[in-house]
Amino acid sequence: MVVAFAIIRRRSLIATAMLSSFFSLLMAGTFVLLDAVDVAFAEAAVGAGITTVLMLSALALTSSVEVQPLKSNWLALVLTIATAGVLFYGVSDLPAFGDAAAPAQRHVAPRYLEMAEFETGIPNVVTSVLASYRGFDTFGELTVVLTAGIGVMLLMTPGVRRRRNQKETDEDAT
């Protein structure tokens, strides 16, 4: 919470990037406490590591100081508070943390936990769920990563742009 408020208050975007990295690290610690080691791993590597480096290199291309808005936007504040209110109202309806009767624990999770090791021969249930039971989802995620990579390549790589410009000038010439 303290870090989140600090992120909002900072005007220097470099400080904001570092603080969100710190926030990711704290979240990774939280995931470890919740016994979600795989998620913590990903959060620490992606959130605290790579994202920060990407943020900083993006800042090197643009300005590193946040522009002060000219007038305060009251509608945005009202909307944010309303959304937060709806979300907190929704949270109050969720089952208690660790409730054995919660739908999330009753649906397919017990079957995975009981059968995954026999069905896939893999001790880490997370891996077997990701790669086997939910193989389609993981394939979709990988496609998202690939698409992101292709998008950045098209937008940023000098080679691609040069070739395209050359093609355009060629077309202009003809």
Added chain:
Amino acid sequence: MMTSQHLILRVVSKILIPLILLFALYVQFHGESGPGGGFQAGVIFAAAFILYALVFGPENTRRVAPEWALSTLMATGILLYLGTGAASFLFGANFLEYGVLGADFVAGQLLGIFLVELGVGITVAAVMITIYLAFAERQG
């Protein structure tokens, strides 16, 4: 640019980079029994390259990871995933149903998950390195 100075950074990162790569491979191939898997391994693998690019500059990194190699690897990973999924067609099963790939059901699952995670790792690593280098080269 940065290559002529920062002696400590250069020495320390030279020691660290092989260890990071080794750790990434460990996370990749040990993901079945410990925490981790393709995504995490790919990101850690890319982190080693990004550290190299931060300390030694993107030009030197391009000599290790040229653009054609990265874009080929990006496609190779996802094709490995797709190919593993499609290979189960040949044995009369549904898409991504690896049970049929091996001698028995469990062996097939092990092989399928191994290949799929490898595909994820390759694509994620290549994409992350590509994105970072694309940003870094714009600055230079």
